[in-house]
Amino acid sequence: MKILIKKKLPDISTWIGLAAIVSLIVLFSAMNSSFGKADNISNILTDISPLLLMASGVTFIIVVGSTDLSIGAVCSLSSILFVRYAEHIGLGAYVLIAAAGLISGLVIGILQARFKVPSFIASLGMMSIWESLALVFSNSGTIQLNPKLWYTVDWMSAKISIIPVVFLAALLIVFIYLLIQHSTRIGKYVYAIGANERAAWMAGVPVEKVKIACFGAAGVCYALGGVMFVAKMVSGSPNVGDNYTLLSIAAVALGGTSMAGGRGSVVKTMIGVAVVMIVRNGMTVTGVDSFWQKIVYGMIIIIAAYLTADHTNKEQIIK
């Protein structure tokens, strides 16, 4: 019975996260009455969707003990590719950008898992490549989506009551991740690899395949995140994703997923995303300068990483 109760209750960091969300909502509502209006809520949910998607993708990568800095670059490139190629292949552009994201992730995954290039370096390199390609494909400027093609992204802006469809789409993918995390062996493998890669390898866990799969799936998430921006702005931009590498990792860290791997969850990331977006939206609504916003995110990521760092390391020295 005791075990049952314990299992039902999320741990302290989750409660702290939820408390933060509630208090932030109260704070910003008090500071600006328009914060709690239906329009703004709808706005927040639309804004939150791409981040939710990208942060969920990178969660598994972090749990597995790696990291990914190509998030924003893949997102930007995919927004450009979508606008460019929807002209020719219409809805097929979704397949195209999903494939692009997949390949990008697989490349980093293979470099890391097979060739032992640190994921930090591999993804930093890919980031530079994708950023440049985004500039090449867009002639270094925003490109508009042909109004004839708006139908390809319109469905995302539709709303059910005040909930935008794009948010539901993001939730669906989060749910799939959650299912993998909880109810498949891949979920168990991800945690085992992050916790002790060597032991997992010796126990016959398909370490390479799982890592490569994590990166591949995350790549698709980043790319779909890019399309969500197209839906919002009916244009593609080579720097639309720029902030999102920082924001995604901040959200994961803030949720309480350990940067050292082996501990964490997509649910935690959802809470982290909510906190980050409420802070962001709240700062915008209350008129905080966007340069200052970035300072806040930077601080969030460092503090969150400090809070989730393994302070118990002391114990392991003696063992």
Next chain:
Amino acid sequence: MERKIMFSCVDISKDFSGMHALDRVNMEIYEGEIIGLIGENGAGKSTLLKIIMGFQQQTSGKMCIYNELFAPMSTKEANQRGIGMVYQEQSLVANLTVAQNIFFGFEKRFLRFGFVDWGRINREAKEVMKECGAEGIDPKKKVSELNFATRQMVEISKVLNSVKMSGASKYLILLDEPTSLLNDEEIKILFCQVRRLREEGHSVIFVSHRLDEVLELTDRIYVFKDGSCVGEVKTPGADEGVLYEMMVGRSSSGEYYKVERQTVPEEEIILEVEELCLIGAFKDVSFQLHKGEALGICGVVGSGKEELCSVIIGDEKADRGKVTVFHSEKKFRSPEDALRCGITAIPKERRTEGIIGIRSVGENITISNLKKLGKGIFLSGRTVEEKGNEWIERLAVKCKDVNSPVQLLSGGNAQKVVFARALQSGCKILILNHPTRGVDIGAKEEIYSLIRDITEQGVAVIILGDTLEECIALSSTILVMKDGLVTKRYDAPKENKPEQVDIVRFMM
């Protein structure tokens, strides 16, 4: 002359999330005394040492040095009061020199115009080692170039040096399993040093699983069981039987290795290795492994036996040669490939290769077998818990529950979890790389029984024993390796075991 009590513990208790690791332990150590500390794994020896060294703090109780309260919050504080510890797994930094290691953390004393005076460090390191009876070690050599025994000497010199700098007149040195990696000659040298410390009036706590050593070296022995001190024995007059009984609560028997249960290998060959070669490690190794066979591989460190096992389970790739499993030739690229053919291993380094420390007992047990436990792509958390509980019961693993992290378990219990993992995988060939390393006598016996159980079921095992004696007793066939070559093969049926001396001739 009245001897003074140097160190004492009064009612020390330590709780870990509801489990008593230590329960009101009392201990008194006089000046110039060697204390033996014995007990099964999980009995609380290591926890007590950790508390004395300030790695952990007791939940209740107090410690005193010369009747003065002693409550260290870190190793450094313990060192400052004249207490030092030599760890089971050495704490030297391999890519620094001997001298740098000895004065690690004390470089400030050697500053000259803001730079470290390495010449002086080397000279003083030489002095320190001379005092410890370890002259002849070049202080400028890197630790990675030394063998284990020499490293142990350096380690002891380092610890002695750091307590000496505290200025305390009498020291207390804790030795945690210092002999597990040493050969007989080296053990003798170590014992000489320990006795010299005693003559100088210092005290030593000696923890070992080898009772003969404890009886030879110590003056008094504290016996631990399940977190409390169950007895204090004066060494003169004690014998292994008495200690063994106190430790495990049951009497020792001659059938320690369960030799009478040894199986006769069946006809069927399940693994055949032909002229296998890994450049720089071993060459032209050939052998056959039959169903139900226990194949022991003997050899000193560097004989190539470890690497041979790595190749068989796919952790390393052979340069030449053939491995045939169940009549089909295989080239394993990873332990995953090997597992698919029914081969898995109990790795040598339990903490780093064997267990996934921060994950639960249940997850550790099932990790090699998830494919078969799931329904299609799905896998329920409950299946994992059920399987975990099944094995916890079967192997009598002591843990809070199936969801507690494996890193909280004692060595012996963690090893049982690794065994459960391998057996749950349904392996047909099990490689046991030092299966009883750092495991106490009680758990060792259980592991021996377990090995007999699985060979009876037709599983073939390859054993790299912790001691030669163990390897001979457990194996039905023995391969002896030297410098990467198989120098001798023995049949070792239960009635006719080869002698250790005969085997050693082919090892050295």
